[in-house]
Amino acid sequence: MKVQIEQNDCSCESQCNLSRRNALKLTTGVVLGLAAGLSPILKAEEQGEQSSPAAGDFLADAYAEGAPVALCLNDIKVGAKPIVAYPFNPKTGVLKDDTRLNKILLLRVDAKQISQDFQKNSADGVLAYSGVCTHKGCDITTYDAANDEIVCFCHFSKFQPTSGGEVLGGPATRNLPILPIKLDNETLVVAGTFLSRPGTTS
Amino acid sequence: MKINLKAFLGLLLLVPLIASAGNQAYKPVTDSRLDKPEAENWLSYRGNYAGWGYSDLKQINTKNVKNLKLAWAYSTGMTEGHQSPPMVNNGYMYITTPNNQVIAFEAKTGKELWRYKKTIPEALSQLHPTNRGLALYGDKLYLATTDANLVALDAVTGKVLWTKPVVDWKKGYYMTLAPLAAKGKIMLGSSGGEYGIRGFVAAFDAETGDEVWKTYTIPAPNEPGGDTWPGDTYKTGGGSVWITGSYDRDTNLAYWGVGNAGPWMPDTRAGDNLYANSVLALNVDTGKLEGYHQYHQNDAWDWDEVSAPLLIDVERKGKKIKSLVHAGRNGYLWLLERTKGPINFVDAWPYVTQNVFKSIDPVTGRPTYDPAHTPGTGKTVNFCPSLWGGKDWAPEAYNPQTGLIYIPANNNLCSELTGEPTKYKSGELFIGVAIENILTNVRMTEKSKQSVGEVQAWDVNTGKKVWTHTYPQMNWGPLLTTAGNLVFGGGTNDRLFHAFDATTGKLVWEFPAPSGITGVPSTYEIDGEQYIAVQSGWGVDAERMQGAFNAVLDEKTVVPQGGTLMVFKLEK
Numbered sequence: 001m002k003v004q005i006e007q008n009d010c011s012c013e014s015q016c017n018l019s020r021r022n023a024l025k026l027t028t029g030v031v032l033g034l035a036a037g038l039s040p041i042l043k044a045e046e047q048g049e050q051s052s053p054a055a056g057d058f059l060a061d062a063y064a065e066g067a068p069v070a071l072c073l074n075d076i077k078v079g080a081k082p083i084v085a086y087p088f089n090p091k092t093g094v095l096k097d098d099t100r101l102n103k104i105l106l107l108r109v110d111a112k113q114i115s116q117d118f119q120k121n122s123a124d125g126v127l128a129y130s131g132v133c134t135h136k137g138c139d140i141t142t143y144d145a146a147n148d149e150i151v152c153f154c155h156f157s158k159f160q161p162t163s164g165g166e167v168l169g170g171p172a173t174r175n176l177p178i179l180p181i182k183l184d185n186e187t188l189v190v191a192g193t194f195l196s197r198p199g200t201t202s
Numbered sequence: 203m204k205i206n207l208k209a210f211l212g213l214l215l216l217v218p219l220i221a222s223a224g225n226q227a228y229k230p231v232t233d234s235r236l237d238k239p240e241a242e243n244w245l246s247y248r249g250n251y252a253g254w255g256y257s258d259l260k261q262i263n264t265k266n267v268k269n270l271k272l273a274w275a276y277s278t279g280m281t282e283g284h285q286s287p288p289m290v291n292n293g294y295m296y297i298t299t300p301n302n303q304v305i306a307f308e309a310k311t312g313k314e315l316w317r318y319k320k321t322i323p324e325a326l327s328q329l330h331p332t333n334r335g336l337a338l339y340g341d342k343l344y345l346a347t348t349d350a351n352l353v354a355l356d357a358v359t360g361k362v363l364w365t366k367p368v369v370d371w372k373k374g375y376y377m378t379l380a381p382l383a384a385k386g387k388i389m390l391g392s393s394g395g396e397y398g399i400r401g402f403v404a405a406f407d408a409e410t411g412d413e414v415w416k417t418y419t420i421p422a423p424n425e426p427g428g429d430t431w432p433g434d435t436y437k438t439g440g441g442s443v444w445i446t447g448s449y450d451r452d453t454n455l456a457y458w459g460v461g462n463a464g465p466w467m468p469d470t471r472a473g474d475n476l477y478a479n480s481v482l483a484l485n486v487d488t489g490k491l492e493g494y495h496q497y498h499q500n501d502a503w504d505w506d507e508v509s510a511p512l513l514i515d516v517e518r519k520g521k522k523i524k525s526l527v528h529a530g531r532n533g534y535l536w537l538l539e540r541t542k543g544p545i546n547f548v549d550a551w552p553y554v555t556q557n558v559f560k561s562i563d564p565v566t567g568r569p570t571y572d573p574a575h576t577p578g579t580g581k582t583v584n585f586c587p588s589l590w591g592g593k594d595w596a597p598e599a600y601n602p603q604t605g606l607i608y609i610p611a612n613n614n615l616c617s618e619l620t621g622e623p624t625k626y627k628s629g630e631l632f633i634g635v636a637i638e639n640i641l642t643n644v645r646m647t648e649k650s651k652q653s654v655g656e657v658q659a660w661d662v663n664t665g666k667k668v669w670t671h672t673y674p675q676m677n678w679g680p681l682l683t684t685a686g687n688l689v690f691g692g693g694t695n696d697r698l699f700h701a702f703d704a705t706t707g708k709l710v711w712e713f714p715a716p717s718g719i720t721g722v723p724s725t726y727e728i729d730g731e732q733y734i735a736v737q738s739g740w741g742v743d744a745e746r747m748q749g750a751f752n753a754v755l756d757e758k759t760v761v762p763q764g765g766t767l768m769v770f771k772l773e774k
Contacts, residue, residue, distance in 0.1 A: 100325050136328040142637050153637040154329050156749035
């Protein structure tokens with residue numbers, strides 16, 4: 001059975017407001033649930049889908065309750081605390097959160113700061129990186145805007161988001177994998193797979 | 203004559219195994235040997251059940267230690283915290299490394315005999331990528347892993363005998379401790395207090411790996427102490443077990459240190475939160491809780507009481523006491539009395555700068571707090587010692603020759619934390635303090651700009667400090683003490699391995715290691731020669747503290763990583 005999701009209208013500033021959208025999520029979930037006869041929150045593993053970010057996926061706040069709602073450009077503020085997201089298939093509403101290796105760190109910088117090589121992977125200053133450190137697999141949630149560093153809490157590995165997740169310091173030896181994204185109107189959309197394997201090196 | 207070819211080939215295969223460690227057959231490890239080990243061996247995490255970190259060996263002493271030279275070394279190929287003691291049993295040596303590996307050597311020559319590598323789940327997060335050693339028991343070795351399995355290996359061949367999942371790592375449980383072996387059981391506990399776990403100690407049959415008992419460190423509402431947790435908060439109350447328990451064979455009680463209550467802010471779980479931040483006395487046969495002492499209630503500072511107490515017979519004000527001694531992460535040195543069950547408070551006093559406790563009840567040992575230094579949700583406070591405490595996991599040592607206990611301390615250091623609301627999600631960090639705050643929690647005082655790390659020597663009979671050696675920055679060095687009147691320890695970010703005169707504290711020897719040393723040192727003897735062994739390999743919380751220092755100090759220090767096992771002996 002094909003499931004239709006109520007697509008978020010990112011062109012509407014008010015609907016892109018996270019606090020208001022949190023209230024809308026339950027509604028969306030109910031619509032999905034009624035339409036599909038399924039639990040409002042669908043899992044990739046339950047649907048037999050390949051559970052990794054793929055081109056065309058939308059991104060949803062990993063910590064929001066209810067059915068996934070697409071994140072918009074305006075949800076990601078320049079220099080603000082990053083948002084941890086999971087990808088989801090907009091056609092099925094399937095949230096790909098069955099492995100933490102799918103965690104995505106969304107942050108936004110001044111687009112001019114992003115090095116030329118990685119401009120094509122970003123969307124109006126928004127960058128998407130693996131939310132799992134390449135050192136020992138810890139969750140990464142911190143962006144130090146003043147120093148342009150993504151910092152891992154566990155062991156202080158540091159990565160530069162404007163240079164493709166290049167290692168700046170700490171014990172990590174491998175770049176933080178970048179996930180290409182683009183905009184569809186104002187909606188953040190995955191534009192491909194991770195450019196390198198997410199997860200630990202050893 | 204008819205020859206059974208299969209049997210003959212089988213015998214041939216056995217020959218190198220038996221002969222692999224200096225032609226000695228492997229000597230099974232028994233309870234008696236673990237309790238009173240031969241001086242020439244190092245059979246358990248701290249060398250004996252009492253947790254002393256002491257050896258009767260004295261060939262290497264204060265007079266000749268200057269001639270201590272590297273006998274052999276081995277690069278593990280691993281990064282991160284190499285913390286396990288080299289364990290030795292009649293010619294066989296074993297170390298563990300980060301990523302759940304075990305390497306066996308010929309202890310005299312350093313010849314590698316075999317290596318075990320556990321496959322790590324791809325999605326595993328290792329907040330503490332380390333392992334603190336094995337349990338040696340019978341003819342087997344036991345490894346507790348960061349993906350929460352108990353693995354039994356053949357001590358001679360390294361063959362995997364069985365692997366038992368202990369608990370679900372996807373929910374934030376992980377293990378880094380060396381198991382405790384006694385009375386046919388292998389005992390261990392789980393970490394994960396920052397992920398909303400419910401801590402426990404469990405025992406497994408040494409032969410089969412079947413679980414014999416499991417005792418939660420955080421009681422349910424219908425259990426004694428359960429009323430110290432509001433609602434369902436006990437389910438995510440933390441209470442990690444980080445370190446091997448000590449064991450009193452006379453009473454059959456094992457003593458385990460219990461970690462912080464979770465999440466960190468105390469107002470999220472109003473009450474004493476038993477048995478977080480406590481020592482537990484567990485019956486080894488049944489797991490029954492026979493006694494406890496909570497070092498501090500309703501923790502607000504991430505002061506896990508990580509280490510198990512040392513079992514020491516002391517004489518205090520004319521009275522002989524079978525004691526439990528513990529250098530608390532809360533900055534107090536605790537002297538308790540162990541009995542056939544209950545644990546009695548005797549005395550406690552600060553051994554580092556501490557501005558939280560306003561008083562200690564002289565009968566119960568219960569502290570009262572200064573609210574100005576007690577964090578809470580939506581509240582920012584400064585407190586000392588820092589969240590890593592006066593002493594973290596690095597074990598203290600006791601020398602019966604000097605009567606002194608030696609503490610690897612961090613003094614003069616403070617933290618500043620702001621509590622914030624948090625919500626539990628299985629397998630995710632559940633702390634209640636912003637990560638950015640934790641990364642920059644350290645607050646330097648004028649004193650801590652001069653020195654932080656210390657090795658302290660205390661006379662527990664008198665409660666007097668006998669000597670202190672200070673380091674410019676941190677000390678994460680587990681200690682070894684010997685009948686040669688020596689104390690060994692690393693722990694500093696200058697990569698030095700130090701030896702002190704155990705009586706006076708005089709620095710008598712140093713060696714620059716390839717990386718910083720947070721490994722537990724051990725000592726052993728083969729063919730009349732004494733060896734000192736330790737792993738270098740900086741990482742985990744030492745690395746984390748260095749990062750916090752770098753965040754607030756102008757001077758940045760980078761300590762190189764990479765594991766090396768170093769074995770020293772006297773130059774002839």
